[in-house]
Amino acid sequence: MSVNALDVENVSVSHNGTLAVNKISFSVQEGDLLGIVGPNGAGKTTLFRAILGLQNYQGKIKLFGYEGSQYTTLLSMVGYVPQKVNFEPNFPATVYDVVAMGILSKKRLMKGVALIQGCGCSWNRIFPTSSKDHEKIEDALKIVGLESFKNRRISELSGGEQQRAFIAKSLVKEPALMILDEPVTGVDMDVQNKFYSVLRKINKENKITIVWSSHDLTAISDLATRVACMNRELFFHGEKEEFFANKDMLKTYSESAMQLHMHKHDM
Template sequence: MKALEVSDVSISYNGSLAIDKVSFDVNEGDLLGIVGPNGAGKTTLFRAILGLQGYAGIIRLFGYEAKKYYPLLPLIGYVSQKVNFEPNFPATVYEVVAMGLLSEKKLNKISTLLQKNGHSWNRVYSKLDKNSEKILQALKTVNLDSLKDRRIGQLSGGELQRVFIAKALVKDPILMILDEPVTGVDVDTQTKFYNVIKKINEENKITIVWSSHDLEAIAKLANRVACMNRQLFFHGQKEEFFSNKDLLKTYTESAMQMHMHHH
């Protein structure tokens, strides 16, 4: 079953195309790695999927088009490149994760919508009775249960990212979108983060769309790859992408050109 379908999507800013007729789909349970240079349109595309950006073309989420899928949006876990959080905000890790909880009424409505289109929804934490149990289990999943009472301003960048993954997980998301989530964190933190991604994809069966510059991590974790730079150059199995020398050359060249252009 398709979790996400993007068909002929184009987005313009001030008359110039940021995304040009991009089409791909994501199956339920996929871990799709999106690669492309800075300025390739990845964040813009994510914003369109999340209903924050106008576009031409069609985007379907679990079989629903555009405005019809807006009720499903609370169940998309989105972790952006820069976590926007006031460091002096007087909240603990536990309290921030609790903000991700949704009411049963909302969850039931979403469940009905998904069933209508023949989708099953894997609710990992729903088996837990109390919200407090759900929060602790989400924190365990990202290995932060020992820091639950720590103030949010006392965390490292990598810990903060994992708190926001837990906040997304606690509501049992149907899809996670991760926008270069480990930019600027050290290798050890990246490894921990990648282990979490693998775990929630394989054990919790959550569909993930993840943009990254780290080809090695994509090669290790993703099952499918999309390569884009305003247009889509490739979409398919990761083995096919990484065994294609021309594609890799195109990717590294466009990444270099963009890099030079930005400087």
């Protein structure tokens, strides 16, 4: 019997004595597409950093049921797209180079795959017909519409184009789990729609588990299987139909966003 792809148990994170994340617990089943909603400053990015091993925290986090050194091994199988990407103007790497950074060595890949399959879960390739690394890179660039930009310096691209390059970098490692932190911020509507189509495909056809934060409730409603709503604390986690059918839940989300907005103006 398979285990969850991700378990977050009673996780808290403090910054200078202030709780950024307060005792949050939830699980993500294999194959889920969990949409996380919440206002700016709700702790979504902090939570993601804790999951990725980039942030100290209290509590427990498991990947495919594993902790410790096995958890660290599995982090290489997690595709991550941050909210913002910044490059120095003279950063020499090309778009192709940046995407290639997502390629895993065969040894690291097989260690991760063995752990995932060992717990009864599955690993499904996104690019099953690509037998060589450069083919996967070309396929990923095509998916995000950057194939004609591959030889450009990454620093020469717009913010939205850089974000698309990071989406390709995440896809090219053919991850078992993807974590997306508002990945289409600053990206035009056509590219957003194409990205959402990719998201649907890799979740439905490849069964890739996805955790995705977004302010776009329409997209969450269309794509997510489950929803989590947070503002430092978790005040909903369940089926998306239950969330969007519950006017009190939607009201709470709207009020939490408004309160945070007003608090920032009072500071």
